[in-house]
Amino acid sequence: MHDQAQALRELVHARGAAEGAPVKPGDGPGTPSETQTARVVTVTSGKGGVGKSNFSLNFAIALRNRGHRVLVFDADIGLANIDVLLGTPARYNLVHLLRKEKTIWDIVQEGPGGLRFIAGGSGFHDLLRLNEEELEYFVTEVAKLHEHFDFVLFDTGAGLSRETVRFIAAADETIVVTTPEPTAVTDAYALVKMVNAMGHRPSFRLVINRVSDEREGRQTADHFRQVAARFLGLDIPPLGYVPDDHHVSRAVKRQTPLLHAFPHCPAARSIDRIAATFLMERKQTAPSGIRGFLQRMKRLWG
Secondary structure (H helix, E strand, O other), rough: OOOHHHHHHHHHOOOOOOOOOOOOOOOOOOOOOOOOOOOOEEEOOOOOEEEEEEEEHHHHHHHHOOOOOOOEEEEEOOOHHHHHHHOOOOOOEEHHHHHOOOHHHHOEEHHHHEEEEEEEHHHHHHOOOOOOHHHHHHHHHHHHHOOOOOEEEEEOOOOHHHHHHHHHHHEEEEEEEEOOHHHHHHHHHHHHHHHHHHOOHHHHHEEEEEEOOOHHHHHHOOOOOHHHHHOOOOOOOOOEEEEOOHHHHHHHHHHHHOOEEEHOOHHHHHHHHHHHHHHHHOOOOOHHHHHHHHHHHHHHHH
């Protein structure tokens, strides 16, 4: 325990990152096929304020710019803000689905550039209280997305909530976003440790946001990777680093995604490189897709 605490101390000091129309099956680029399986990726962080949602949104846009069909599912309980960052108020959200007022295709909204997203609203609080019949309805509806997207990105809540941990444990892959700040790094490690303790091991990747330079990003990622390998038996390689860039806050104030507002700024270019790395180095095993994700989620919720 002393060794782990010492390693963590070394780790944290290593510093020296409109309204959408309902979408029907087949809308958007590409044509769904019976063999197409969406890869479920959660994007998470150990604490709030590290730029997780902003990264999720622009990472999704970067994947879409490379020809992939992407759906962003805003799963941040209580702080859902993807529609705000997009400047596209969501007409419907998860609550309408859970109340059986709308279908899954009604609540899939379209943002700028054709990016599809689902607003969570307060729906995830309701999700936790579903009975078996209601949960089965939810699973059946969401499973309809299975063959119509290449990637479904769940922007989870920050921190160690039960809901966030269950989403991560059910996913094929998880991108952990942190900054070099000591509290952000230790909380990110604690989150990975908690998910690892649940038995299911998604493929973790690391993004260091708001770095002062590449050296700081590389040092933070290397120390995180070393501690995770030593004490958790996990290899968590970095996807990349995003510089601290004033264009990010300017884009947020405009309610316009960074990759649309300032596509050539340093942060936008870094996120695009991260997307390229992700596509090149992603798991070669077949993803379990939406159905596999939902089946694991049901078990974890039970």
